[in-house]
Amino acid sequence: MKAFITGITGFAGGFLAEHLRACGDEVLGCSQRGTWPKWAGETLHSRVRLFSWDVGEEADDDVRRALAQFSPDCIYHLAALSVPADCGTTEPTERAIEVNVRGTERVLSLAASLPRKPRIVFTSTSHVYGKATPEKHILDEQSPLHPQRAYGKTKLLAEAAVRRIASEHGLDTVIVRAFQHTGPRQEPRLMLPEWVEQVVRPAIETIRVKHLHTWVDLTDVRDVVRAYRLLAERAEPKGIYNLGSGIPRRTGDILDTLLRTAGKSPAIIEFHPGPEKYDPIADIRRLQSAIGWQPEFGLETTIGDTLTYWRSQA
Numbered sequence: 001m002k003a004f005i006t007g008i009t010g011f012a013g014g015f016l017a018e019h020l021r022a023c024g025d026e027v028l029g030c031s032q033r034g035t036w037p038k039w040a041g042e043t044l045h046s047r048v049r050l051f052s053w054d055v056g057e058e059a060d061d062d063v064r065r066a067l068a069q070f071s072p073d074c075i076y077h078l079a080a081l082s083v084p085a086d087c088g089t090t091e092p093t094e095r096a097i098e099v100n101v102r103g104t105e106r107v108l109s110l111a112a113s114l115p116r117k118p119r120i121v122f123t124s125t126s127h128v129y130g131k132a133t134p135e136k137h138i139l140d141e142q143s144p145l146h147p148q149r150a151y152g153k154t155k156l157l158a159e160a161a162v163r164r165i166a167s168e169h170g171l172d173t174v175i176v177r178a179f180q181h182t183g184p185r186q187e188p189r190l191m192l193p194e195w196v197e198q199v200v201r202p203a204i205e206t207i208r209v210k211h212l213h214t215w216v217d218l219t220d221v222r223d224v225v226r227a228y229r230l231l232a233e234r235a236e237p238k239g240i241y242n243l244g245s246g247i248p249r250r251t252g253d254i255l256d257t258l259l260r261t262a263g264k265s266p267a268i269i270e271f272h273p274g275p276e277k278y279d280p281i282a283d284i285r286r287l288q289s290a291i292g293w294q295p296e297f298g299l300e301t302t303i304g305d306t307l308t309y310w311r312s313q314a
Contacts, residue, residue: 001232003025003075004074005030006029009036009040011186014039014044015221017044018043019229027048029048029049030050030051030079031050032054033052051066055103055104056099071115072118075111077107077108080155081099083187087151090148092154101157101158104161108171112168118172120172121228122162123178124175125155129280130145130146131148132281133278137278141241174235174240175239176243178243179280180216180217180218180219180244181220181224183220183302185309186306188310195207196307199264204266211251213274213275214251215251215279216279217248217279220297222296223293234290244282245284246281246283257303
């Protein structure tokens, strides 16, 4: 398979490129700067061609020519402002609209212009769903769409753009609503690496966390990218799929596992204490029926590998 990945140098993009290469796929990618980060190994540097394209801007002739010459079988559209805090609070910033919504329109329109139209796997998010409650927190693809925050709103608008442009141009698209995923190399503005970065400090005495009693759906990024490729191969055209572990985990229990694995016992400062609450938990029966996927990385492995990575960076 010939695969083009937008946002290839990002957290999930890098792992996806590595997985696709391991499967024997030919991979081309783009990123805003067009350069590999420090973590990129020889396989990516030598086997994956990378060029610069900020999807927040129109594709120039060089981008169009590179993609036409490559003629991908599948486009994995991952490029986005994917840290929710970067998108605004309740309403999206102009940059979030430009990248997450108009950027998606640009990628779909570029795909439609190719002589041989590829399948497009678009990565959306669980943030498009409404607020979860203790009574209703396991959500399937038919659950109400009512995003509370700016990031989810941009992704819901992008989903609409995918459906509209696919209908206009006869494109084969798959929408993946990815729930929270984590692992080595994730930037420390997100839950697990934020904690791990604190834990690996030599003289740690305290660790600051937001909330210890939130139930979350947490999946290893390596399982997530494996599902992306299976969806590219097996999903129904125009299908929408939740992608997560399907397992509710309490943030305090995740932290306990981290500290036990690290062999440390710092004082914990909870700076948003409050009652128990739920993030959406994925009902993944549709995904499993379509592609036969199961997570392979246990939470302890994910935590251990993330600790190892951050210790190597210290």
